[in-house]
Amino acid sequence: MIHVSSVFKRLFGASWSAYLWAMQPHELLCPRPEGLYCPPGGFFIDPVRPVDRALVTHGHSDHARSGHRAVLATRETLDIMALRYGEDFAGTTEAAVLGRTMRIGDAAVTFHPAGHVLGSAQILVEWNGMRIVASGDYKRQPDPTCVPFEPVPCDVFITEATFALPVFRHPDASHEIAALLRSVRQFPERTHLVGAYALGKAQRVIRLLRDAGYDAPIFIHGALSKLCDYYRSQGIDLGRLEPATVESGGSKDGFAGGLVVGPPSAFADRWARRFADPVACFASGWMRIRQRARQRGVELPLIVSDHADWDELTATIRDTGASEIWVTHGREEALVRWCELGGIPAKPLHLVGYEDEGD
Numbered sequence: 001m002i003h004v005s006s007v008f009k010r011l012f013g014a015s016w017s018a019y020l021w022a023m024q025p026h027e028l029l030c031p032r033p034e035g036l037y038c039p040p041g042g043f044f045i046d047p048v049r050p051v052d053r054a055l056v057t058h059g060h061s062d063h064a065r066s067g068h069r070a071v072l073a074t075r076e077t078l079d080i081m082a083l084r085y086g087e088d089f090a091g092t093t094e095a096a097v098l099g100r101t102m103r104i105g106d107a108a109v110t111f112h113p114a115g116h117v118l119g120s121a122q123i124l125v126e127w128n129g130m131r132i133v134a135s136g137d138y139k140r141q142p143d144p145t146c147v148p149f150e151p152v153p154c155d156v157f158i159t160e161a162t163f164a165l166p167v168f169r170h171p172d173a174s175h176e177i178a179a180l181l182r183s184v185r186q187f188p189e190r191t192h193l194v195g196a197y198a199l200g201k202a203q204r205v206i207r208l209l210r211d212a213g214y215d216a217p218i219f220i221h222g223a224l225s226k227l228c229d230y231y232r233s234q235g236i237d238l239g240r241l242e243p244a245t246v247e248s249g250g251s252k253d254g255f256a257g258g259l260v261v262g263p264p265s266a267f268a269d270r271w272a273r274r275f276a277d278p279v280a281c282f283a284s285g286w287m288r289i290r291q292r293a294r295q296r297g298v299e300l301p302l303i304v305s306d307h308a309d310w311d312e313l314t315a316t317i318r319d320t321g322a323s324e325i326w327v328t329h330g331r332e333e334a335l336v337r338w339c340e341l342g343g344i345p346a347k348p349l350h351l352v353g354y355e356d357e358g359d
C-alpha cells in the first residue's frame with residue numbers, strides 16, 4: 001500500500017516542507033470507537049474492542065483486553081495478560097523493550113516507563129518529525145514495585161485525568177502505611193482487612209509494609225495469589241505471604257492482630273465475615289474523599305494511589321514541554337482549563353471504556 005505521505009511527496013516535491021508544516025497531530029493519532037488509532041502505523045493504543053494490531057500500555061483490564069490479532073506490549077504486560085486471560089489472549093504477541101524504537105508501518109514507536117504498575121509504559125509515536133506520547137495511566141510518586149515514570153519530550157502529550165482536580169493531593173504513601181501499622185499496634189485483638197486492587201496496588205502496599213519493617217506473614221485473598229507470585233518471580237520481594245483461609249489462620253481468632261490484603265470487592269461478601277472484629281481499610285486515591293470512605297464502610301482510609309494527583313499531572317505536563325495536551329479518562333474539564341490558562345492548547349479526547357480498574 002502506498003502511504004498518503006509518499007503520494008504528497010511526489011505531487012509537491014519542493015513543497016514537501018510546506019506539507020509538513022501543515023501536518024496536524026490528529027493525522028498521527030486520532031480517537032476511534034475502538035480506541036486511539038494511528039493511521040500511519042495502522043495500530044491502536046489500548047483498544048477497547050478487538051483489532052488487528054494493538055499496542056497496550058499496561059495490564060489493567062480497561063487497557064489490556066483479550067481478542068486482538070497482534071499485541072505489542074512490554075514483556076511484563078504480556079505475562080500479566082496471559083495470567084489474567086490465558087495464554088491464547090491474542091493471535092500473536094511481541095515484547096517491546098523500554099527505550100528501544102521500533103518501526104510500525106510509517107510510524108516509529110518507543111515504549112517508556114510510566115511508573116503505574118509492573119510493566120506499565122507510555123508509548124511515544126513519531127512520524128515526519130512529530131512526536132506524540134500516549135501515557136496510559138501514570139504516577140510520579142516512588143513505587144518500589146515498578147520502574148519510575150520518565151518524562152518524554154513531545155509535541156503532544158496525552159494525559160489521563162483520574163484525579164485531575166486540585167482537591168486531589170496524595171500524601172506520601174509511606175505516611176499512610178505508617179498509619180496502618182499504628183492501628184495494627186493499637187488494636188492487637190482485631191484483624192486489619194486492607195482492600196487493594198489485585199494488580200499493582202496490592203503488591204505495592206505489601207512491599208511498602210515490608211519497607212516499613214513489618215515482617216510478620218501477610219494473609220492474602222486467593223484472587224491476589226497469581227499476581228503476587230508473578231511479582232515475586234520478577235524479583236520483587238513481598239516477604240512471607242499466606243492464604244487468608246480459616247485453615248491457615250487456625251480459627252477466626254487466628255487472624256487477630258494480623259493483616260489481610262484482598263481485592264475491595266471481596267470485603268462486601270461472606271469472605272470478610274471470617275475475621276475477628278475486622279478494621280476495614282481501603283488503599284485508594286479516592287480515600288481523599290471522606291464521604292466515599294464512609295459510604296463504603298471504611299474505618300481506616302489509606303490514600304495510596306497509582307495515578308498522578310493534581311500536582312503530578314500539572315508538573316508532568318510542564319516536564320514534557322508539549323505544545324498541546326489531550327486529556328482523557330477522568331475529570332478532563334479542570335485539566336483542560338488549567339492548560340488553557342497557562343497558554344497551552346488542550347482538549348478532551350472523549351475516549352470511552354476506561355474505568356480505572358487500578359485505583
Ligand SMILES: [Zn+2]
Nearest residue numbers: 060116137358
Ligand atoms: Zn491502570
